[in-house]
Amino acid sequence: MCSLSSFNSICTRSCFFGCQDEMKYSKARKLCVRASVVTSIPQSLRTEEIQARKFEKFRVGVLGASGYTGSEIIRLLANHPNFQITMMTADRKAGQSIGSVFPHLVKQDLPDLVAVKDADFSDVDAVFCCLPHGTTQEIIKGLPSSLKIVDLSADFRLQDVGEYEEWYGQPHVAQELQKEAVYGLTELSRSEIENARLIANPGCYPTSIQLPLVPLIKANLIEVKNIIIDSKSGVSGAGRGAKEANLYTEIAEGIHSYGVTRHRHVPEIEQGLSEAAKSKVTVSFTPHLMPMSRGMQSTIYVEMAHGVSTDDLYQHLSNFYEKEEFVIMLKKNEVPHTRHVRGSNYCLMNVFPDRIPGRAIIISVIDNLVKGASGQALQNLNLMMGIPENTGLLTVPLFP
Numbered sequence: 163m164c165s166l167s168s169f170n171s172i173c174t175r176s177c178f179f180g181c182q183d184e185m186k187y188s189k190a191r192k193l194c195v196r197a198s199v200v201t202s203i204p205q206s207l208r209t210e211e212i213q214a215r216k217f218e219k220f221r222v223g224v225l226g227a228s229g230y231t232g233s234e235i236i237r238l239l240a241n242h243p244n245f246q247i248t249m250m251t252a253d254r255k256a257g258q259s260i261g262s263v264f265p266h267l268v269k270q271d272l273p274d275l276v277a278v279k280d281a282d283f284s285d286v287d288a289v290f291c292c293l294p295h296g297t298t299q300e301i302i303k304g305l306p307s308s309l310k311i312v313d314l315s316a317d318f319r320l321q322d323v324g325e326y327e328e329w330y331g332q333p334h335v336a337q338e339l340q341k342e343a344v345y346g347l348t349e350l351s352r353s354e355i356e357n358a359r360l361i362a363n364p365g366c367y368p369t370s371i372q373l374p375l376v377p378l379i380k381a382n383l384i385e386v387k388n389i390i391i392d393s394k395s396g397v398s399g400a401g402r403g404a405k406e407a408n409l410y411t412e413i414a415e416g417i418h419s420y421g422v423t424r425h426r427h428v429p430e431i432e433q434g435l436s437e438a439a440k441s442k443v444t445v446s447f448t449p450h451l452m453p454m455s456r457g458m459q460s461t462i463y464v465e466m467a468h469g470v471s472t473d474d475l476y477q478h479l480s481n482f483y484e485k486e487e488f489v490i491m492l493k494k495n496e497v498p499h500t501r502h503v504r505g506s507n508y509c510l511m512n513v514f515p516d517r518i519p520g521r522a523i524i525i526s527v528i529d530n531l532v533k534g535a536s537g538q539a540l541q542n543l544n545l546m547m548g549i550p551e552n553t554g555l556l557t558v559p560l561f562p
């Protein structure tokens with residue numbers, strides 16, 4: 163018979179099937195889920211909890227289903243074996259069917275969009291909250307305390323409420339919930355996410371930046387001063403709402419910087435890097451808008467610690483992410499392309515030596531709507547519900 167200690171290393175089908183003895187279900191489930199990065203657990207274990215609750219799947223609500231991240235949640239859940247969308251909300255588009263708002267989703271058998279005030283939260287186990295910041299806190303604070311929530315907005319990402327109020331220019335009206343929220347950068351906080359009720363899903367730029375930098379900072383391989391980050395995003399990052407600045411004529415055939423020195427993601431990036439460094443880290447961060455619908459690249463210029471080479475950075479990141487499903491170090495010298503992650507939950511990265519001795523250039527790419535938003539949100543909800551983290555997320559990128 164297999165023991166708990168043998169589970170700790172790797173969960174294989176054969177070891178699991180031998181393990182029918184006195185092991186506690188929840189502990190086994192957590193260990194298996196952690197190991198699911200390597201291999202998946204048997205369906206029977208996952209469905210046991212669902213069957214015990216007398217319905218086939220966990221019932222999920224999508225708040226803000228008529229927006230871009232909401233529609234990505236719907237797309238990803240279309241083939242998810244354990245989640246069923248039972249409620250979807252919209253604001254201006256309340257009352258409409260999802261097929262009329264998003265024709266590519268017309269074949270999904272889903273309820274019509276309702277206004278949040280008309281949504282029945284007693285009928286769902288978990289919600290994805292895909293609403294604008296500000297609106298989100300107001301709505302989440304009124305939800306039943308039993309609900310699991312993955313919030314894609316920025317409302318619960320900053321631990322320091324004063325910093326939130328300064329950068330977002332509005333008061334925080336759900337400060338108790340802020341204390342409960344867990345920052346959901348999945349690969350870096352698995353155990354906290356598994357036990358969380360409310361996840362603050364990271365911003366797209368902070369995801370692409372922290373995935374390479376946090377492991378390097380924790381290992382003292384790079385200096386934390388003089389970090390320069392140049393990021394580029396597709397236009398879907400700005401949401402579906404009509405804005406003059408996002409018209410085709412304003413975006414096509416050119417690129418431009420925005421939020422120079424004052425983008426709202428600066429405190430979020432600095433919060434994550436400072437926690438890794440255990441000291442205050444400040445960065446130079448400039449985002450750019452690209453004439454593409456989705457995709458994001460961060461090019462990061464760093465100074466290496468004394469005696470450290472780019473090979474050391476490469477080796478450390480390769481080892482750190484070796485067993486991860488979604489974070490991939492490319493072969494040496496291969497350049498990450500946003501086109502190679504479109505529609506997928508992957509983050510591709512690589513490290514290059516700068517011409518200036520002692521400096522390195524790190525490049526990471528994600529799809530802003532997937533690993534930068536809805537894909538990571540689903541990764542987190544899978545973990546929170548005890549489902550293998552990659553479920554519903556093994557979509558192959560769209561190419562070309």
Ligand SMILES: NC(=O)C1=CN([C@@H]2O[C@H](COP(=O)(O)OP(=O)(O)OC[C@H]3O[C@@H](n4cnc5c(N)ncnc54)[C@H](OP(=O)(O)O)[C@@H]3O)[C@@H](O)[C@H]2O)C=CC1
Nearest residue numbers: 226228229230231252253254255292293315399401402535
């Ligand atoms: N787009 C991206 O790449 C990323 C976005 N995020 C964050 O995720 C959240 C959603 O983003 P995204 O999907 O792009 O945004 P969209 O603008 O595309 O969608 C917003 C959604 O919220 C609804 N909504 C707007 N105002 C209200 C309100 N007052 N009350 C209730 N519902 C409302 C809209 O309904 P209707 O359309 O019917 O008016 C729509 O369904 C935002 O907080 C964003 O910052 C995070 C990471 C990446």
Ligand SMILES: CC(=O)N[C@@H](CCC(=O)OP(=O)(O)O)C(=O)O
Nearest residue numbers: 314315316365366395396399400
């Ligand atoms: C291209 C574009 O406009 N991108 C958005 C970032 C999207 C995002 O992650 O926003 P939240 O932090 O608000 O969730 C922006 O720069 O505001």
